[in-house]
Amino acid sequence: MAEVPTTDVATFKLLLIGDSGTGKSSLLLRFTDDTWLQPDEVSATIGVDFKVKSVDVDDKRYKLTIWDTAGQERFRTLTSSYYRGAQGVILVYDVSNRQTFEHLQTWFTELETYSSSQDVIKMIVGNKCDKEASGVREVSRKEGEAYAKKMGTLFIETSAKTKTGVRDAFVEVVRKIAETPSLWQAQQGGTPGSVKVGSGDEAPESAYCGC
Numbered sequence: 189m190a191e192v193p194t195t196d197v198a199t200f201k202l203l204l205i206g207d208s209g210t211g212k213s214s215l216l217l218r219f220t221d222d223t224w225l226q227p228d229e230v231s232a233t234i235g236v237d238f239k240v241k242s243v244d245v246d247d248k249r250y251k252l253t254i255w256d257t258a259g260q261e262r263f264r265t266l267t268s269s270y271y272r273g274a275q276g277v278i279l280v281y282d283v284s285n286r287q288t289f290e291h292l293q294t295w296f297t298e299l300e301t302y303s304s305s306q307d308v309i310k311m312i313v314g315n316k317c318d319k320e321a322s323g324v325r326e327v328s329r330k331e332g333e334a335y336a337k338k339m340g341t342l343f344i345e346t347s348a349k350t351k352t353g354v355r356d357a358f359v360e361v362v363r364k365i366a367e368t369p370s371l372w373q374a375q376q377g378g379t380p381g382s383v384k385v386g387s388g389d390e391a392p393e394s395a396y397c398g399c
């Protein structure tokens with residue numbers, strides 16, 4: 189006899205923001221399809237793109253819709269609609285490009301302006317940490333960590349190229365959302381059973397990759 193499909197999969201909306209060229213699309217492609225495109229195969233995001241991916245965190249399955257936004261101002265339209273209903277926002281900078289780190293403040297301002305919830309989970313991601321091996325790093329991990337601490341966000345360094353930290357980044361954001369009922373209770377019909385909140389253990393303040 190056919191099994192009745194379970195309908196208690198929680199759906200979370202995540203958003204990737206940050207300067208153009210920091211690797212948002214590459215991180216998304218690495219996470220959803222475990223794929224890496226050569227630099228000449230990559231093109232700038234125009235407007236917004238999104239992918240859907242299911243992920244298991246602490247024995248519970250979550251369905252993620254992950255929105256990848258254009259970093260270039262001229263390709264950004266309807267910005268407020270990107271943010272609507274997002275429970276997690278990942279702010280990406282490039283560890284080999286200091287300016288993208290300094291621009292995070294602008295991205296925080298946009299986030300404050302458009303985010304619908306005070307409780308939205310934020311993570312700062314320092315991408316392209318593989319470049320350290322070739323001596324190209326303009327923002328130290330310590331600086332990234334300190335800024336994330338100041339802004340009260342999660343932090344991780346990643347490489348979409350080598351996969352380092354990519355899955356951990358998304359999993360950590362999902363875990364934090366699951367631990368914050370105000371973000372999903374109304375949306376999931378206010379049925380706490382629809383989302384199993386984490387084990388009760390506090391998630392670490394930040395997660396670090398081995399870069």
Ligand SMILES: Nc1nc2c(ncn2[C@@H]2O[C@H](COP(=O)(O)OP(=O)(O)OP(=O)(O)O)[C@@H](O)[C@H]2O)c(=O)[nH]1
Pocket residue numbers: 206207208209210211212213214215225226227228230231232233234257258259260315316317318319346347348349350
């Ligand atoms: N070395 C290295 N290069 C990366 C990494 N991630 C992305 N890149 C390269 O950085 C460039 C920009 O990557 P994208 O993923 O298009 O950046 P984006 O942030 O989505 O850019 P926009 O769509 O314009 O906002 C491409 O040439 C990628 O190959 C990484 O982890 N390491």
